[in-house]
Amino acid sequence: MSALLRAEHVSKAFGGVQALSDCTVEVTRGSITGLIGPNGSGKTTLFNVITGYERVDAGDIYADDRKITNAPPERAFALGIGRTFQLTRIFPRLTVMENMLVATQHRGRGRWRNPLARAGGPADRRRAMELLEFTGIAGHATALADTLSYGQRKLLELAYVLVADPEVVLLDEPAGGVNPSLIQTIAARIRELNARGTTFLIVEHNMDFVMGICDRVTVLDYGTVVASGPPEIIRSNPRVLDAYLGITEEDDDAPIP
């Protein structure tokens, strides 16, 4: 088993706040890895340093054994790392189809393309339409993205990250603020993509979702990995319970029920 994505001893501080400290996380090729932890434990910061939105203070990031520490976001994407944001970010004044086309053709480097050619050739549009159908928002292709509902925006963000065929997709709270049936849809889509070879790293607070979909779960607390393993083991790990709930069996200072 080779690690497709690896963060090694990564540290990152914001002023006096140590968001990540000596954090080592591995994402195995072909896996669906969950990343959980309380608010402020560094999950999103880890996403940001992997995808180049923040610089690391120390440590290294590897994609497929290639060092990509502090590579800018556009390079991380070109290397096959796609991500979504916790607060869904789309292009509100572009149509849904245009949103999809922004991401096409940016995989790989160096190839010259006529920048004045019309956006999105037939092949790109077909691929974009397939993905919109896959995520179920094809009916809105010509609508302004601004008019989409919250859940539809999540699906659009997932769809346009997939346009460039990334090897690994980082999802930041894909089930956050989404209705239960849509959560089922999203989970099914992730499984389907995973079966076709896409690797996932997922930050999520919905435990049923994480435990149901992930092969492996890594738990962060105060910027450090406190546990890592298959979901059934993580579920009963006392350090995880401690990090998440703030109580353990020995803790007699439990909150009043």
Added chain:
Amino acid sequence: MTGGTLTSAGRSRRATAWRAGGILVLLAAIAIFPLVFTNALVTTIAVDTLIFVAAASAWNIFSGYSGYISLGHAVFFGCGAYTVGIAARDWHLTGNAVFALIPLAAVVAAVIAVPFGLVALRVRRHTFVVVTIAIFFIFQLMAANFSFTGGTSGLSAPFLAWNPATYNDPFYYLALAIVVGTVGLAWLIRGSRFGLQLRAIRDDEDRARGLGVRTMRVKLAAFVISAFVIGMLGGLWFYFITQVLPQSGFDPLFDLSVALIAFFGGLGTVSGPVLGALILVPAQQYFTEQFTNDYLSQIVFGSLFLVVILLLPRGVIPTVGEKIASWRARRPGRMAGRPAAPLAAQLSVPPGAPPGAAAAAAGPAGPDGPR
């Protein structure tokens, strides 16, 4: 494909035909304009107007599409004017030969845009605006203080021994050629991959980076293209006005006018800056003529502008376009063919979801807010 999409395709074809016809009629009217109106006062205003049509369109290619509002493009206008002025003086060019220097003005402006852009485009939004203004004043001061620019007395253009009755016509048609080229380029860019990347940057630059858009390169390219056109216009304007001073070549009012024209017509649209300049530039000249007190005309013009900003904050073209679209939608039988989304029911936000959810999602997406 459903019937609904075919109908809409047919409708858009018809709209395209109408639009093409409208553009041809407008172009024909503009082309014969100096033959009909031979009064030099009128044709002078017409040349001015065309210069601003092209300048606002060029500015819009950068600022309108990318959302980076530049108030420093007068740098390129001034550099264009000074380039042809200095070159004609030092190379002792006279007569019609001086017009061969206009492409040089464009190239010099474009070359200056590279370091200017590399510095200014590192910052966004309000900071970007302030940086462009600062760089603008540096250039104005340089023009006033160097000796090769003629200092505060500026430069004079070589005399053109043309027939006074038709003196303005060559300027008019040269400006018109630049207008056609610039608007055509603006239209081409808007529909292109490059234009899509610019508009993605306008909506959310960081998200665009995360989808592989090399934003610095894209922004800089648009910046240089707009500088190229405006430098060319500066060169043409210099011969037209026959002299350039530091405060007229590097004129803060040029920046404001160009921005106001684009805002008035519709920022980021192809036709907006054209319409804006065709209305505002003659109107401004008319007010200046009407009121002997120059300040009064500026007050009237400023008030008019305030009204427009308050009533049509997004500009004439987008607002009118929306009115037409909603009027069409209200007509019965128009929306019947709309295809239904197969998973629509599953995918909508539940009725119980907080109403702020969609707004919260929209909030961080726009780096520059609605305009």
